[in-house]
Amino acid sequence: MREGIIVKGIGGVYEVETQEGRLQCTLRGRLRLEVERVLVGDRVEVSLSGGSTGVVERILPRRSELVRPPVANIDQVLVVFAVQKPLPNLVLLDRILVQAELMDLACVVVFNKADLDPARAEELRSLYAAIPYRTIVTSTRTSQGLEDLREAIQGKISVLAGPSGVGKSSLLNALNPQLQLEIGEVSAKVQRGRHTTRRVELLAFDQGYVADTPGFSQLHLEAGQEQQERLQLAFPEFDRYRGACRFRSCLHRSEPGCAVLEAVEAGEIAPSRHGHYLLFLEEVTPRY
Ligand SMILES: Nc1nc2c(ncn2[C@@H]2O[C@H](COP(=O)(O)OP(=O)(O)OP(=O)(O)O)[C@@H](O)[C@H]2O)c(=O)[nH]1
Ligand SMILES: [Mg+2]
Ligand SMILES: [Zn+2]
Secondary structure, X not given: OEEEEEEEEEOOEEEEXXXXXXXXXXXXXXXXXXXXXXXXXXXXXXXXXXXXXXXXXXXXXXXXXXXXXXXXXXXXEEEEEEOOOOOXXXXXXXXXHHHHHHOOOEXXXXXXXXXXXXXXXXXXXXXXXXXXXXXXXXXXXXXXXXXXXXXXXXXXXXXEEOOOOOOHHHHHHXXXXXXXXXXXXXXXXXXXXXXXXXXXXXXXXXXXXXXXXXXXXXXXXXXXHHHHHHHHHOOHHHHHHOOOOOOOOOOOOOOOOOHHHHHHHOOOOOHHHHHHHHHHHHHHXXXX
Protein backbone atom coordinates (compact mmCIF):
# COMPACT_ATOMS: atom_id res chain seq x y z
CA MET A 1 0.00 0.00 0.00
CA ARG A 2 1.24 3.48 -0.86
CA GLU A 3 0.12 6.88 0.26
CA GLY A 4 -0.40 9.72 -2.15
CA ILE A 5 -2.45 12.73 -3.06
CA ILE A 6 -5.03 12.98 -5.84
CA VAL A 7 -3.85 15.73 -8.17
CA LYS A 8 -6.35 15.26 -10.97
CA GLY A 9 -9.48 13.27 -11.78
CA ILE A 10 -10.97 12.78 -15.22
CA GLY A 11 -13.71 10.36 -16.11
CA GLY A 12 -13.19 7.99 -13.21
CA VAL A 13 -9.41 7.89 -13.53
CA TYR A 14 -7.50 9.62 -10.77
CA GLU A 15 -3.89 10.69 -10.97
CA VAL A 16 -2.21 10.09 -7.63
CA GLU A 17 1.18 11.54 -6.77
CA THR A 18 3.20 9.26 -4.51
CA GLN A 19 6.80 9.46 -3.37
CA GLU A 20 7.67 6.97 -6.08
CA GLY A 21 5.96 8.87 -8.86
CA ARG A 22 2.53 9.33 -10.40
CA LEU A 23 -0.01 6.54 -10.67
CA GLN A 24 -3.16 6.36 -12.79
CA CYS A 25 -5.78 4.95 -10.45
CA THR A 26 -9.33 3.73 -10.46
CA LEU A 27 -11.45 3.54 -7.32
CA ARG A 28 -12.13 0.40 -5.27
CA GLY A 29 -15.79 -0.61 -5.80
CA ARG A 30 -17.06 0.64 -2.46
CA LEU A 31 -15.58 4.09 -3.11
CA ARG A 32 -17.01 4.19 -6.60
CA LEU A 33 -20.49 4.37 -5.08
CA GLU A 34 -19.58 7.62 -3.38
CA VAL A 35 -17.51 8.89 -6.27
CA GLU A 36 -18.74 12.47 -5.89
CA ARG A 37 -17.08 12.47 -2.51
CA VAL A 38 -13.61 11.81 -3.87
CA LEU A 39 -11.90 15.15 -4.36
CA VAL A 40 -8.72 16.48 -5.86
CA GLY A 41 -6.47 17.10 -2.86
CA ASP A 42 -7.59 13.95 -1.06
CA ARG A 43 -4.85 11.96 0.61
CA VAL A 44 -5.36 8.33 -0.30
CA GLU A 45 -3.98 4.84 0.08
CA VAL A 46 -3.44 3.03 -3.19
CA SER A 47 -2.56 -0.55 -4.06
CA LEU A 48 -0.42 -1.13 -7.13
CA SER A 49 -1.94 -3.02 -10.00
CA GLY A 50 1.09 -3.07 -12.26
CA GLY A 51 3.22 -0.48 -14.05
CA SER A 52 2.07 2.98 -13.21
CA THR A 53 -1.50 2.01 -12.44
CA GLY A 54 -3.20 1.42 -9.13
CA VAL A 55 -6.42 1.30 -7.18
CA VAL A 56 -7.51 3.84 -4.59
CA GLU A 57 -8.38 1.78 -1.52
CA ARG A 58 -9.05 4.41 1.10
CA ILE A 59 -9.52 8.15 1.49
CA LEU A 60 -7.67 9.48 4.53
CA PRO A 61 -9.43 11.99 6.81
CA ARG A 62 -9.72 15.49 5.37
CA ARG A 63 -8.48 18.65 7.00
CA SER A 64 -10.73 20.84 4.91
CA GLU A 65 -13.16 20.59 2.07
CA LEU A 66 -14.16 23.20 -0.48
CA VAL A 67 -17.29 22.74 -2.54
CA ARG A 68 -16.76 25.33 -5.20
CA PRO A 69 -14.17 24.67 -6.48
CA PRO A 70 -14.17 21.07 -5.24
CA VAL A 71 -10.81 20.59 -3.49
CA ALA A 72 -9.85 18.85 -0.25
CA ASN A 73 -7.15 19.56 2.33
CA ILE A 74 -6.26 23.07 1.28
CA ASP A 75 -4.24 25.28 3.60
CA GLN A 76 -4.96 28.67 2.12
CA VAL A 77 -6.82 30.60 -0.53
CA LEU A 78 -4.90 32.92 -2.81
CA VAL A 79 -7.48 35.52 -3.72
CA VAL A 80 -6.34 37.07 -6.99
CA PHE A 81 -7.74 40.26 -8.49
CA ALA A 82 -6.35 42.58 -11.15
CA VAL A 83 -6.03 46.32 -10.54
CA GLN A 84 -7.39 46.80 -14.06
CA LYS A 85 -8.60 44.59 -16.91
CA PRO A 86 -10.88 43.57 -15.38
CA LEU A 87 -11.45 46.26 -12.73
CA PRO A 88 -11.70 44.65 -9.29
CA ASN A 89 -15.15 43.96 -7.94
CA LEU A 90 -14.56 44.46 -4.23
CA VAL A 91 -17.93 42.97 -3.27
CA LEU A 92 -16.81 39.74 -4.87
CA LEU A 93 -13.36 39.99 -3.29
CA ASP A 94 -14.89 40.42 0.16
CA ARG A 95 -17.37 37.64 -0.51
CA ILE A 96 -14.53 35.23 -1.26
CA LEU A 97 -12.70 36.35 1.89
CA VAL A 98 -15.82 35.87 4.00
CA GLN A 99 -16.41 32.38 2.65
CA ALA A 100 -12.80 31.45 3.29
CA GLU A 101 -13.04 32.83 6.83
CA LEU A 102 -16.25 30.89 7.46
CA MET A 103 -14.33 27.75 6.50
CA ASP A 104 -11.37 28.74 8.66
CA LEU A 105 -9.04 28.97 5.70
CA ALA A 106 -6.16 31.40 5.66
CA CYS A 107 -6.17 33.95 2.84
CA VAL A 108 -3.52 35.80 0.89
CA VAL A 109 -4.81 38.71 -1.19
CA VAL A 110 -2.97 39.20 -4.48
CA PHE A 111 -3.37 42.26 -6.68
CA ASN A 112 -2.03 41.45 -10.13
CA LYS A 113 -1.40 43.60 -13.22
CA ALA A 114 0.21 46.27 -11.02
CA ASP A 115 2.02 47.46 -14.18
CA LEU A 116 -1.30 48.89 -15.40
CA ASP A 117 -1.78 51.17 -12.37
CA PRO A 118 0.91 50.98 -9.67
CA ALA A 119 -0.73 53.65 -7.48
CA ARG A 120 -4.08 51.87 -7.43
CA ALA A 121 -2.31 48.58 -6.67
CA GLU A 122 -0.74 50.13 -3.59
CA GLU A 123 -4.05 51.65 -2.51
CA LEU A 124 -5.79 48.29 -2.71
CA ARG A 125 -2.92 46.55 -0.99
CA SER A 126 -3.01 48.88 2.00
CA LEU A 127 -6.80 48.56 2.29
CA TYR A 128 -6.46 44.80 2.77
CA ALA A 129 -3.16 44.83 4.66
CA ALA A 130 -4.88 46.94 7.35
CA ILE A 131 -7.50 44.26 8.09
CA PRO A 132 -4.97 42.51 8.39
CA TYR A 133 -4.47 40.13 5.48
CA ARG A 134 -1.23 39.09 3.93
CA THR A 135 -1.13 41.00 0.64
CA ILE A 136 1.06 40.72 -2.43
CA VAL A 137 1.18 43.12 -5.37
CA THR A 138 2.27 41.36 -8.55
CA SER A 139 2.83 41.81 -12.24
CA THR A 140 3.78 39.11 -14.69
CA ARG A 141 5.00 41.92 -16.96
CA THR A 142 7.54 43.41 -14.54
CA SER A 143 7.97 40.34 -12.27
CA GLN A 144 7.02 42.47 -9.27
CA GLY A 145 6.03 40.36 -6.27
CA LEU A 146 6.71 37.00 -7.87
CA GLU A 147 9.28 35.99 -5.26
CA ASP A 148 6.85 36.90 -2.46
CA LEU A 149 4.21 34.82 -4.15
CA ARG A 150 6.60 31.89 -4.50
CA GLU A 151 7.41 32.13 -0.83
CA ALA A 152 3.71 32.28 0.10
CA ILE A 153 2.84 29.02 -1.66
CA GLN A 154 5.90 27.12 -0.45
CA GLY A 155 5.06 23.89 1.31
CA LYS A 156 1.29 24.46 1.29
CA ILE A 157 -1.75 23.43 -0.67
CA SER A 158 -3.29 26.60 -2.05
CA VAL A 159 -6.30 27.25 -4.14
CA LEU A 160 -6.48 30.22 -6.48
CA ALA A 161 -9.70 32.15 -6.44
CA GLY A 162 -10.63 35.15 -8.50
CA PRO A 163 -12.48 36.26 -11.60
CA SER A 164 -11.63 35.20 -15.11
CA GLY A 165 -8.86 37.15 -16.78
CA VAL A 166 -7.09 38.50 -13.69
CA GLY A 167 -3.99 36.48 -14.52
CA LYS A 168 -4.12 33.45 -12.21
CA SER A 169 -2.71 31.05 -14.80
CA SER A 170 -0.22 33.70 -15.96
CA LEU A 171 1.14 34.01 -12.42
CA LEU A 172 1.63 30.27 -12.10
CA ASN A 173 3.34 30.14 -15.49
CA ALA A 174 5.61 32.98 -14.39
CA LEU A 175 6.63 31.01 -11.31
CA ASN A 176 7.10 27.82 -13.30
CA PRO A 177 7.33 28.25 -17.08
CA GLN A 178 7.24 24.48 -17.55
CA LEU A 179 3.59 24.46 -16.56
CA GLN A 180 2.54 26.11 -19.82
CA LEU A 181 -0.98 26.74 -18.58
CA GLU A 182 -3.40 28.11 -21.08
CA ILE A 183 -3.69 31.89 -20.96
CA GLY A 184 -6.77 33.72 -22.15
CA GLU A 185 -6.79 36.98 -24.05
CA VAL A 186 -8.44 39.88 -22.30
CA SER A 187 -11.55 40.79 -24.18
CA ALA A 188 -14.97 42.19 -23.47
CA LYS A 189 -16.10 38.61 -22.91
CA VAL A 190 -13.73 38.19 -20.01
CA GLN A 191 -15.63 40.84 -18.10
CA ARG A 192 -18.60 38.53 -18.09
CA GLY A 193 -16.62 35.61 -16.80
CA ARG A 194 -15.46 33.43 -19.63
CA HIS A 195 -13.00 31.00 -18.11
CA THR A 196 -9.94 29.69 -19.85
CA THR A 197 -9.12 27.28 -17.04
CA ARG A 198 -11.78 24.65 -16.65
CA ARG A 199 -10.82 21.63 -14.63
CA VAL A 200 -9.54 21.48 -11.08
CA GLU A 201 -6.02 20.17 -10.97
CA LEU A 202 -3.32 20.35 -8.34
CA LEU A 203 -0.07 21.62 -9.79
CA ALA A 204 3.09 20.55 -8.03
CA PHE A 205 5.16 23.53 -6.84
CA ASP A 206 8.28 23.64 -4.68
CA GLN A 207 7.05 21.10 -2.11
CA GLY A 208 3.55 22.47 -2.32
CA TYR A 209 0.52 22.42 -4.57
CA VAL A 210 -1.65 25.05 -6.18
CA ALA A 211 -5.06 24.40 -7.64
CA ASP A 212 -5.56 26.56 -10.70
CA THR A 213 -9.31 26.45 -10.67
CA PRO A 214 -11.93 27.70 -13.00
CA GLY A 215 -12.24 31.03 -11.22
CA PHE A 216 -15.63 31.79 -9.78
CA SER A 217 -17.69 34.88 -10.04
CA GLN A 218 -20.84 33.78 -8.23
CA LEU A 219 -20.71 32.82 -4.61
CA HIS A 220 -23.55 32.78 -2.19
CA LEU A 221 -24.00 32.80 1.53
CA GLU A 222 -26.64 30.71 3.20
CA ALA A 223 -29.30 32.39 5.29
CA GLY A 224 -29.62 31.57 8.98
CA GLN A 225 -29.41 33.02 12.45
CA GLU A 226 -26.15 31.24 13.16
CA GLN A 227 -24.63 32.58 9.94
CA GLN A 228 -25.63 36.07 11.01
CA GLU A 229 -23.52 35.73 14.13
CA ARG A 230 -20.69 33.99 12.32
CA LEU A 231 -20.57 36.69 9.66
CA GLN A 232 -19.16 39.16 12.18
CA LEU A 233 -16.32 36.77 12.90
CA ALA A 234 -15.52 36.65 9.19
CA PHE A 235 -14.47 40.31 9.33
CA PRO A 236 -11.14 40.24 11.19
CA GLU A 237 -11.05 44.03 11.55
CA PHE A 238 -14.14 43.83 13.80
CA ASP A 239 -12.23 41.69 16.32
CA ARG A 240 -10.76 44.64 18.21
CA TYR A 241 -14.25 45.96 18.93
CA ARG A 242 -15.83 42.70 20.05
CA GLY A 243 -17.80 43.22 23.22
CA ALA A 244 -17.38 46.99 23.01
CA CYS A 245 -20.85 47.74 21.59
CA ARG A 246 -23.58 48.90 23.98
CA PHE A 247 -25.79 45.93 23.12
CA ARG A 248 -24.41 42.46 23.33
CA SER A 249 -26.47 41.35 20.34
CA CYS A 250 -25.33 44.34 18.25
CA LEU A 251 -25.25 43.59 14.53
CA HIS A 252 -23.38 46.85 13.78
CA ARG A 253 -26.17 48.14 11.55
CA SER A 254 -27.40 51.37 13.11
CA GLU A 255 -27.58 50.49 16.79
CA PRO A 256 -26.76 53.26 19.27
CA GLY A 257 -23.40 52.88 20.96
CA CYS A 258 -22.04 50.58 18.24
CA ALA A 259 -18.24 50.44 18.49
CA VAL A 260 -17.89 49.14 14.94
CA LEU A 261 -19.87 52.05 13.47
CA GLU A 262 -17.77 54.44 15.51
CA ALA A 263 -14.64 52.81 14.13
CA VAL A 264 -15.96 53.31 10.59
CA GLU A 265 -16.64 56.97 11.41
CA ALA A 266 -13.15 57.33 12.84
CA GLY A 267 -11.59 55.85 9.72
CA GLU A 268 -10.35 52.75 11.53
CA ILE A 269 -12.51 50.39 9.49
CA ALA A 270 -12.82 50.84 5.72
CA PRO A 271 -16.32 52.02 4.73
CA SER A 272 -16.31 49.61 1.78
CA ARG A 273 -15.73 46.66 4.09
CA HIS A 274 -18.48 47.72 6.48
CA GLY A 275 -20.79 48.34 3.51
CA HIS A 276 -20.17 44.83 2.20
CA TYR A 277 -20.70 43.44 5.68
CA LEU A 278 -24.18 45.06 5.67
CA LEU A 279 -24.86 43.62 2.23
CA PHE A 280 -23.91 40.10 3.32
CA LEU A 281 -25.79 40.51 6.60
CA GLU A 282 -28.91 41.25 4.58
CA GLU A 283 -28.31 38.06 2.57
CA VAL A 284 -27.93 35.83 5.60
CA THR A 285 -30.84 37.35 7.51
CA PRO A 286 -33.59 34.73 7.66
CA ARG A 287 -36.94 35.78 6.15
CA TYR A 288 -40.15 34.59 7.71
N1 LIG B 1 -0.83 43.90 -18.08
C1 LIG B 1 -0.82 42.70 -17.52
N2 LIG B 1 -1.52 41.68 -18.11
C2 LIG B 1 -1.48 40.47 -17.53
C3 LIG B 1 -0.75 40.22 -16.33
N3 LIG B 1 -0.92 38.92 -15.98
C4 LIG B 1 -1.72 38.37 -16.92
N4 LIG B 1 -2.07 39.27 -17.86
C5 LIG B 1 -2.94 39.05 -19.04
O1 LIG B 1 -4.27 38.82 -18.59
C6 LIG B 1 -4.95 37.94 -19.48
C7 LIG B 1 -5.64 36.81 -18.70
O2 LIG B 1 -4.67 35.99 -18.07
P1 LIG B 1 -4.98 34.50 -17.54
O3 LIG B 1 -3.73 34.07 -16.83
O4 LIG B 1 -5.49 33.63 -18.60
O5 LIG B 1 -6.15 34.78 -16.49
P2 LIG B 1 -6.89 33.73 -15.53
O6 LIG B 1 -7.10 34.43 -14.23
O7 LIG B 1 -6.12 32.46 -15.47
O8 LIG B 1 -8.28 33.53 -16.26
P3 LIG B 1 -9.26 32.25 -16.23
O9 LIG B 1 -8.44 31.03 -16.46
O10 LIG B 1 -10.21 32.55 -17.34
O11 LIG B 1 -9.94 32.27 -14.88
C8 LIG B 1 -3.90 37.46 -20.47
O12 LIG B 1 -4.05 38.21 -21.65
C9 LIG B 1 -2.59 37.78 -19.80
O13 LIG B 1 -1.55 37.99 -20.71
C10 LIG B 1 -0.02 41.32 -15.73
O14 LIG B 1 0.63 41.22 -14.70
N5 LIG B 1 -0.11 42.52 -16.38
MG1 LIG C 1 -6.64 30.48 -15.95
ZN1 LIG D 1 -22.00 47.11 17.04
